[in-house]
Amino acid sequence: MNQEPPLTRIHPLWSQLARHPAFLGALIGILAAFSQALLISAGGPEAYGFCVACHTRDLVNGLTNIIAGTNLALAAISKNSLLPVMSVAGVLIGGYISATLHREHRIKKGTIKDYFIYFFAGILVLNLAMIFGGCPYRAALRTGYGDFTAVLFIVAMAAGVVLGAYLLLKKAEREDA
Amino acid sequence: MATGILPVDAAVFFVPLVTLTLGLLIGYLAQRSGYCSIGGFRDYFLFRHTRLLSGYLALIVASFAGYFLFWLVVPGAMEHFFWATTSGPFVPVPGAPGGLVPAAYLLISIVTGFLVGLIAVLLGGCPIRLTVMASEGNYRAAWFFVGMCAGSIIFATIVSGWVVWFINALGFGA
Numbered sequence: 001m002n003q004e005p006p007l008t009r010i011h012p013l014w015s016q017l018a019r020h021p022a023f024l025g026a027l028i029g030i031l032a033a034f035s036q037a038l039l040i041s042a043g044g045p046e047a048y049g050f051c052v053a054c055h056t057r058d059l060v061n062g063l064t065n066i067i068a069g070t071n072l073a074l075a076a077i078s079k080n081s082l083l084p085v086m087s088v089a090g091v092l093i094g095g096y097i098s099a100t101l102h103r104e105h106r107i108k109k110g111t112i113k114d115y116f117i118y119f120f121a122g123i124l125v126l127n128l129a130m131i132f133g134g135c136p137y138r139a140a141l142r143t144g145y146g147d148f149t150a151v152l153f154i155v156a157m158a159a160g161v162v163l164g165a166y167l168l169l170k171k172a173e174r175e176d177a
Numbered sequence: 178m179a180t181g182i183l184p185v186d187a188a189v190f191f192v193p194l195v196t197l198t199l200g201l202l203i204g205y206l207a208q209r210s211g212y213c214s215i216g217g218f219r220d221y222f223l224f225r226h227t228r229l230l231s232g233y234l235a236l237i238v239a240s241f242a243g244y245f246l247f248w249l250v251v252p253g254a255m256e257h258f259f260w261a262t263t264s265g266p267f268v269p270v271p272g273a274p275g276g277l278v279p280a281a282y283l284l285i286s287i288v289t290g291f292l293v294g295l296i297a298v299l300l301g302g303c304p305i306r307l308t309v310m311a312s313e314g315n316y317r318a319a320w321f322f323v324g325m326c327a328g329s330i331i332f333a334t335i336v337s338g339w340v341v342w343f344i345n346a347l348g349f350g351a
């Protein structure tokens with residue numbers, strides 16, 4: 001009599017899993033390998049299943065090439081395909097859907113100075129990531145693929161985070177005092 | 178030329194569709210879990226919290242497992258797996274400016290890695306976290322994303338040329 005419908009029993013488990021970063025990390029790893037196995041015929045590079053910086057570059061440069069007829073550099077897989085890789089557009093839409101469904105969509109404004117800082121930081125981070133050939137996510141994929149230069153990137157990134165976290169701590173202490 | 182499960186004609190059609198689906202799933206779950214690679218390291222060093230860091234470590238382990246699994250099933254698609262044994266330990270997977278000596282790639286990895294870590298932690302998240310924050314309605318993160326879009330064009334038109342010139346001037350060109 002008191003039997004719950006299956007969905008409500010599955011739901012708590014799904015909600016727990018969906019909220020755990022390790023679940024998403026494992027999922028990205030497997031799906032990136034799957035998408036390479038599926039799509040690599042369209043063109044390289046390898047270990048390119050998911051990357052925020054590179055896929056943004058491919059999306060922007062690919063669409064600019066199509067619309068304005070320019071010849072900006074992008075990865076072969078995006079160059080050969082009908083449209084460039086769309087994963088970053090997916091991340092934006094997926095994040096928006098999730099935030100709206102769970103009522104976590106909040107407009108947070110900053111100052112004009114903040115916008116300038118974030119805008120130039122965006123330019124800087126993308127260029128640094130492109131010089132290396134990937135954002136932190138592609139670095140992880142490349143590590144999994146067996147590229148040792150990506151391990152160096154991750155170690156150096158951790159060192160950069162330590163310095164940055166130390167600076168944030170100092171700033172917080174100054175503001176407290 | 179690597180061959181995957183789909184033939185070329187089908188693959189070029191499916192690339193945008195598959196990557197969009199993948200991105201939707203990742204964006205949805207990243208919003209749920211607050212997924213962030215930089216935040217993982219930051220929380221570990223500041224508070225010894227391992228929750229976010231577990232996500233990044235899981236990504237490394239799972240990507241190895243995934244590539245290994247699909248290398249067994251579809252060896253043609255994983256042409257150079259395991260990279261260090263097929264192509265040399267200090268040669269990066271293509272994607273960065275090509276044609277440099279190994280020492281240059283080691284230098285590039287360390288310098289860019291350090292700067293990306295430093296800048297991202299001061300901004301409050303890695304590129305994916307900021308992208309998701311932009312979709313949650315954070316205007317500062319949205320400007321970061323706009324900056325990344327502008328940076329794509331700037332890199333393709335100006336900076337990539339500078340990098341190759343600079344590395345060659347240092348004597349690292351192959």
